[in-house]
Amino acid sequence: MNQNxxxxxxxxxxxxxxxxxxxxDIDLSIRDGxxxxxxxxxxxxxxxxxxxxxxxxxxxxxxxxLDGQDISRMPINKRPFNTVFQDYxxxxxxTVSGNVGYGLxxxxxxxxxxxxxxxxxxxxVQLGRFADRFPAQLSGGQRQRVALARxxxxxxxxxxxxxxxxxxxxxxxxQMQEFLKSIQREIKTTFLFVTHDQEEAIGxxxxxxxxxxxxxxxxGTPHELYYKPNCEFVARxxxxxxxxxxxxxxxxxxxxxxxxxxxxxxCSITDQPHLKAAPEGASAFAAFRPEALxxxxxxxxxxxxxxxxxDLAFAGSSTVATIKAGADNAAQRLRLxxxxxxxxxxLRSGETVALSFAPHEGHLVLA
Amino acid sequence: MNALPRPSTIFLAAxxxxxAVLLYSPLFVPIVSSFFTISHGDVDWSSPTLSxxxxxxxxxxxxTALRTTLIVGLxxxxxxxxxxxxxxxxxxxxxxxxxxxxxxxFLPFLMPPIISGLALLIFFREIGLERxxxxxxxxxxxxxxxxxxxxxxxxxQSMSRxxxxxxxxxxxxxxxxxxxxxxxxLSSAMVGAxxxxxxxxxxxxxxxxxxxxxxxxLPVRLWAMMRLGFSPDINALVALILMFTxxxxxxxxxxxxxxxxxxxxx
Ligand SMILES: Nc1ncnc2c1ncn2[C@@H]1O[C@H](COP(=O)(O)OP(=O)(O)O)[C@@H](O)[C@H]1O
Ligand SMILES: [Mg+2]
Numbered sequence: 327m328n329q330n331x332x333x334x335x336x337x338x339x340x341x342x343x344x345x346x347x348x349x350x351d352i353d354l355s356i357r358d359g360x361x362x363x364x365x366x367x368x369x370x371x372x373x374x375x376x377x378x379x380x381x382x383x384x385x386x387x388x389x390x391x392l393d394g395q396d397i398s399r400m401p402i403n404k405r406p407f408n409t410v411f412q413d414y415x416x417x418x419x420x421t422v423s424g425n426v427g428y429g430l431x432x433x434x435x436x437x438x439x440x441x442x443x444x445x446x447x448x449x450x451v452q453l454g455r456f457a458d459r460f461p462a463q464l465s466g467g468q469r470q471r472v473a474l475a476r477x478x479x480x481x482x483x484x485x486x487x488x489x490x491x492x493x494x495x496x497x498x499x500x501q502m503q504e505f506l507k508s509i510q511r512e513i514k515t516t517f518l519f520v521t522h523d524q525e526e527a528i529g530x531x532x533x534x535x536x537x538x539x540x541x542x543x544x545x546g547t548p549h550e551l552y553y554k555p556n557c558e559f560v561a562r563x564x565x566x567x568x569x570x571x572x573x574x575x576x577x578x579x580x581x582x583x584x585x586x587x588x589x590x591x592x593c594s595i596t597d598q599p600h601l602k603a604a605p606e607g608a609s610a611f612a613a614f615r616p617e618a619l620x621x622x623x624x625x626x627x628x629x630x631x632x633x634x635x636x637d638l639a640f641a642g643s644s645t646v647a648t649i650k651a652g653a654d655n656a657a658q659r660l661r662l663x664x665x666x667x668x669x670x671x672x673l674r675s676g677e678t679v680a681l682s683f684a685p686h687e688g689h690l691v692l693a
Numbered sequence: 694m695n696a697l698p699r700p701s702t703i704f705l706a707a708x709x710x711x712x713a714v715l716l717y718s719p720l721f722v723p724i725v726s727s728f729f730t731i732s733h734g735d736v737d738w739s740s741p742t743l744s745x746x747x748x749x750x751x752x753x754x755x756x757t758a759l760r761t762t763l764i765v766g767l768x769x770x771x772x773x774x775x776x777x778x779x780x781x782x783x784x785x786x787x788x789x790x791x792x793x794x795x796x797x798x799f800l801p802f803l804m805p806p807i808i809s810g811l812a813l814l815i816f817f818r819e820i821g822l823e824r825x826x827x828x829x830x831x832x833x834x835x836x837x838x839x840x841x842x843x844x845x846x847x848x849x850q851s852m853s854r855x856x857x858x859x860x861x862x863x864x865x866x867x868x869x870x871x872x873x874x875x876x877x878x879l880s881s882a883m884v885g886a887x888x889x890x891x892x893x894x895x896x897x898x899x900x901x902x903x904x905x906x907x908x909x910x911l912p913v914r915l916w917a918m919m920r921l922g923f924s925p926d927i928n929a930l931v932a933l934i935l936m937f938t939x940x941x942x943x944x945x946x947x948x949x950x951x952x953x954x955x956x957x958x959x
Pocket of ligand 1: 348366367368369372374
C-alpha cells in the first residue's frame with residue numbers, strides 16, 4: 327500500500343463562498359488504488375472537497391494535481407473522475423441501461439460496445455435483470471447500485487462518493503458497505519468516500535481523513551486514528567474515549583507523565599515527535615479507551631487510581647461501567663468496558679474500586 | 694379519515710352539491726338544448742335532432758372564423774412555447790433581473806384585457822404595423838406567455854440540480870446535456886403549457902377585437918352574431934367549443950402532473 331504513488335494531490339486548497347471561508351488551506355494526497363474516506367461532522371466541508379475535486383466548483387486558492395499535472399482549471403466533463411451523488415441523480419426519463427450507458431454514449435462509443443459494457447457493469451452490480459426498468463421502479467438500494475454502475479462504466483481514475491449510504495436503512499447499509507468494498511477490490515479503482523458515520527469509516531477505509539470546520543485534523547489508517555489521535559477533536563470524535571486533562575511532565579524515553587486530577591498518569595509517546603517536543607507544563611489530555619481501563623490488581627504499579635462505579639450497563643457482548651473518579655470520587659467521569667460474562671459482571675454498582683490502565687495503552691493529546 | 698360527525702357531513706355535502714349545481718348547470722343547458730329545436734321562444738323537448746349542427750356546418754362565416762382561430766392558435770402556441778421556454782431557461786438560477794422580468798411577463802395576463810389590447814393597439818399604430826392576423830398572434834403571445842413561462846420554470850425548479858451536474862460529470866457537453874437531459878425532462882411541461890396556451894388563445898376575445906384587421910376569430914364572430922339576435926346554431930357552436938375546451942383541459946392536466954406521481958399511481 328505505501329509504495330503506491332500519489333494519484334491526486336490537493337495543495338493549500340481553500341474555498342470561500344463570497345466572504346464565508348468553508349475550506350482552509352487543505353493539503354491532501356490520495357494514493358492510487360486506495361479506499362480513502364473523508365470523515366467529519368455535518369457542515370465540516372466534506373462535500374465541498376468532493377465538488378472541488380470533481381470540478382463542480384472552482385477553487386478559491388491552491389491547486390489540484392493529477393499525476394503531477396495541474397488540473398485545477400480542467401472542465402468537469404474532461405476530468406477522469408465520476409461521482410456517485412448523495413441523491414443518486416439518476417435520469418428519470420431513461421431506463422437503467424440508458425442511465426448506465428450515458429457516459430459512453432455522450433462520448434460516441436459504438437452502440438454494440440455500449441451494450442456490451444452496460445451488460446458487464448450491470449452484472450458487476452448484480453442488476454442484470456433490471457436493465458429496462460425506470461429509476462422510479464427501483465428500491466433505494468437498487469438505485470444506489472445503478473448510480474455506482476453509471477459512475478464506473480467510464481473506467482474513471484477516481485470514483486467520488488458523497489454519503490451514498492446515508493439514505494439506506496441499517497441492514498441495507500451494512501450490505502452495501504461490504505458490496506462497495508468488494509467492488510473496489512475487484513475493479514482496483516481509487517475510491518474517495520465521504521461519510522459522517524465513523525463506524526462506516528472504520529469498516530471500509532484504507533485511510534481516513536478527519537475533517538472539522540473546514541480543516542483536515544488528521545489523516546491516517548483507522549488504527550492510527552484510533553490509537554494515536556493527534557488532537558482533542560479526533561480523540562473525542564473517533565470512537566469512545568476517556569480524556570483526562572492535566573499538565574505534561576518531563577519526557578522519559580518513549581513515555582511521558584501527565585499530572586492530572588487522578589494523579590500522575592504515564593502514557594506512551596512512541597512515534598509522536600510533537601509530543602516529545604511539547605514543553606513541560608503544557609496543557610494536555612491523557613487519553614485511554616474504555617476497553618483499556620480495568621480493575622487494578624497487585625501487578626499494576628503505574629496509573630492506579632480509585633473510583634466509584636456509578637452505573638453499569640449491559641450492552642450485549644460487552645458491559646459498560648460509568649465511573650466517577652478524582653477528587654471526592656466526583657470530578658472525573660470515566661467509562662470502562664469489559665467483555666460480558668454469562669454469570670454476570672464482577673463489578674457492583676456503588677462499589678469503590680481501584681482502577682488502572684497500562685502505560686502503553688494510554689496516549690497524550692495536546693489541548 | 695372523516696373527522697366530522699355524520700349529520701354535519703351530510704349537511705356539507707348537500708350545500709356543496711347545491712352550489713355546484715347552481716354554478717355549473719348553466720354550462721350544460723346549451724349542450725342539452727343544442728339537440729332540440731326552438732319554436733316560438735320555447736324549447737321543443739319532444740324530438741331530439743341534429744338540425745342545429747347541420748345549420749352550423751353550412752354557415753361559411755363560422756367555418757372561416759374557425760379556421761382563422763386554429764391558425765392563430767397554432768402560431769401563438771409555437772411562438773409562446775419557444776420564447777417562454779427560452780426565458781425560463783435563461784432566468785432559471787439567475788437572481789438578477791428575474792423579478793422585474795416576471796413582473797413584465799405577468800402584467801398582460803393580469804391586467805384587464807381591454808387595457809392590454811389598447812396598449813398593443815397603440816403600439817402597433819406607433820410602429821406602423823397594419824392590423825392583421827400577425828398582430829393578433831403577437832397579442833395572443835404576449836397574453837399567454839406568462840402561463841408558458843411559469844409552467845416551464847416550475848418544472849425546471851422541481852428538477853434536481855444534480856441531474857445536470859451528473860450529466861457533465863459523465864462527460865457530456867453543455868449541448869448534449871440540454872438535448873438529452875434538460876429538454877426531455879421539460880417536454881411534458883411544454884406540451885401541457887402548449888395546450889393551455891392554445892385554449893387561452895382559442896377563446897380570447899377582447900384583445901382580438903381590438904388588434905385584428907378584417908378577419909374574425911370564432912369568439913369575435915360569435916360576439917357579432919349575438920348582437921344580431923340569438924340563432925339556434927349558436928347553441929351547437931357553444932356546445933362544441935365547450936366539449937373541445939374540456940378535452941383540452943383534461944389533456945393539459947395529464948401532461949402537467951409530474952411523471953413520478955403518474956408512475957407511482959399505476
Ligand atoms: N453554495 C454554497 N454557498 C454558501 N455556503 C455553502 C455552499 N455550499 C456549502 N456551503 C457551506 O459550506 C460548509 C461546508 O459544507 P459541506 O461541504 O456541504 O459540508 P458537509 O458535506 O461536510 O456537510 C457549510 O457550512 C455550508 O453551509
Ligand atoms: Mg455533505
